[in-house]
Amino acid sequence: MSDKTAKLSLPNGEELELTVLSPTMGKDVIDVRALGKAGYFTYDPGYVSTGACESKITFIDGGKGQLLYRGYPIEQLADQSNFEEVAYLLLNGELPNKEEYEAFVAKIHNHTMVHQQMMNFFNGFRRDAHPMAIMIAVVGALSAFYHDSLDINDPQHREISAMRLIAKVPTIAAMCYRYSVGHPFVYPNNDKSLAWNFLNMMFSQPTNDWEPDPILVKAMDRIFTLHADHEQNASTSTVRLAGSSGANPFAAIASGIACLWGPAHGGANEACLNMLREIGDVSRIPEFIARAKDKSDPFRLMGFGHRVYKNFDPRAKVMRESAYEVLELLGKHDDPTFKVALELEKIALEDPYFVEKKLYPNVDFYSGVILDAIGIPTNMFTVIFALARTVGWVSQWNEMIGEPSRKIGRPRQLYTGATERDYVEISKR
Numbered sequence: 001m002s003d004k005t006a007k008l009s010l011p012n013g014e015e016l017e018l019t020v021l022s023p024t025m026g027k028d029v030i031d032v033r034a035l036g037k038a039g040y041f042t043y044d045p046g047y048v049s050t051g052a053c054e055s056k057i058t059f060i061d062g063g064k065g066q067l068l069y070r071g072y073p074i075e076q077l078a079d080q081s082n083f084e085e086v087a088y089l090l091l092n093g094e095l096p097n098k099e100e101y102e103a104f105v106a107k108i109h110n111h112t113m114v115h116q117q118m119m120n121f122f123n124g125f126r127r128d129a130h131p132m133a134i135m136i137a138v139v140g141a142l143s144a145f146y147h148d149s150l151d152i153n154d155p156q157h158r159e160i161s162a163m164r165l166i167a168k169v170p171t172i173a174a175m176c177y178r179y180s181v182g183h184p185f186v187y188p189n190n191d192k193s194l195a196w197n198f199l200n201m202m203f204s205q206p207t208n209d210w211e212p213d214p215i216l217v218k219a220m221d222r223i224f225t226l227h228a229d230h231e232q233n234a235s236t237s238t239v240r241l242a243g244s245s246g247a248n249p250f251a252a253i254a255s256g257i258a259c260l261w262g263p264a265h266g267g268a269n270e271a272c273l274n275m276l277r278e279i280g281d282v283s284r285i286p287e288f289i290a291r292a293k294d295k296s297d298p299f300r301l302m303g304f305g306h307r308v309y310k311n312f313d314p315r316a317k318v319m320r321e322s323a324y325e326v327l328e329l330l331g332k333h334d335d336p337t338f339k340v341a342l343e344l345e346k347i348a349l350e351d352p353y354f355v356e357k358k359l360y361p362n363v364d365f366y367s368g369v370i371l372d373a374i375g376i377p378t379n380m381f382t383v384i385f386a387l388a389r390t391v392g393w394v395s396q397w398n399e400m401i402g403e404p405s406r407k408i409g410r411p412r413q414l415y416t417g418a419t420e421r422d423y424v425e426i427s428k429r
């Protein structure tokens with residue numbers, strides 16, 4: 001709490017004193033809860049200036065290009081940690097010691113398989129269904145399998161649900177792909193990491209003994225780590241809102257996946273790669289740059305710009321490094337898509353329009369290039385984002401449910417529709 005206050009002069013002549021809350025990092029927050037009692041609501045479409053919750057999980061300073069998970073810089077975690085450890089950190093608040101880490105990894109890996117009955121769901125979908133459509137349905141359907149542990153007020157039930165989600169969503173994600181190409185599902189190997197397993201479940205066949213290269217596993221692990229949480233973005237807020245009604249975590253996470261699907265959010269990496277392919281050749285870049293600058297053309301350079309990061313996206317820096325490692329390993333420097341990406345990056349970083357508007361390549365620009373080089377189809381990109389973000393979603397959901405003063409989320413509105421009027425019979429209209 002703080003002793004700072006803000007004074008607001010209301011239209012009825014009264015003055016309202018509002019408490020100013022001080023965060024451990026970031027901007028002060030004006031507590032507007034007293035406004036409701038005074039007879040007013042606040043109006044903030046897009047929640048541009050609204051904090052809807054208190055959280056201890058992730059901090060972003062867009063101006064500084066800073067992203068911290070539980071206080072730890074994302075660059076350090078991407079370099080020195082791994083996805084499983086980051087999951088522990090996001091869920092529990094502290095880095096684990098060796099025993100805690102091993103116990104957590106063993107627990108997570110113990111839950112990677114999905115119920116055999118779940119396989120039947122896949123057969124109901126067309127082979128050409130978007131994998132996000134399948135993912136939303138199958139993750140939601142997990143609710144039907146774990147009736148024994150759906151009491152959200154029981155911390156142990158919440159813990160096991162979190163484990164199940166973190167462990168099973170990668171398996172489900174890979175199953176979505178295998179179903180679309182008509183290949184048999186691959187079972188996870190619990191001695192291996194989630195990143196290793198994801199690649200193996202995507203690409204290995206019963207007919208060969210393919211194993212993912214450690215450089216690809218590291219790149220995948222980094223993609224997971226960098227996407228694991230991002231504060232109160234649209235999908236995370238969706239999970240919190242859905243969960244605030246007491247809905248079970250599988251249903252809440254399925255709603256987050258649905259929200260993530262949109263091109264302004266998780267769908268941007270897919271849109272970015274499609275754009276690189278549409279450009280097709282370096283010689284066509286000037287045409288697309290001109291279109292991006294043309295105010296009468298709705299086209300935007302996908303993979304550039306960010307609502308919060310206005311100097312650089314710290315995740316993009318790390319992803320760029322991985323993109324070079326992966327393309328080197330796969331000998332794909334001459335790949336036309338990569339050539340277009342490199343040239344576009346160069347031009348956009350020098351072009352005054354992009355420099356002045358602070359439009360830097362974002363994480364999706366490089367992650368799309370990596371995933372494409374590995375051979376992952378573009379319609380799986382958002383699925384991979386969802387897989388990684390599941391860790392953030394369950395951590396944020398768990399934090400919210402554990403809060404004793406939790407309230408159902410229920411925004412108000414500025415009503416601008418018709419005033420009260422009487423019903424008119426159809427013959428008289």
Ligand code: CMC
Nearest residue numbers: 265266268292300301302303304305306307357359362364
């Ligand atoms: N290409 C061309 N011009 C752009 C772009 C772009 N990618 N992004 C922003 N602008 C221009 C925009 O036209 C506007 O110009 P003006 O001031 O002259 O009207 C100015 O820059 C500010 O744009 P804005 O839409 O007000 O900025 P925003 O902060 O609301 O939007 C954004 C952020 C990410 C939605 C936007 O930059 C964009 O559409 N980028 C492309 C999509 C994309 O890559 N999204 C992935 C974001 S990273 C994933 C995640 O964290 O979820």
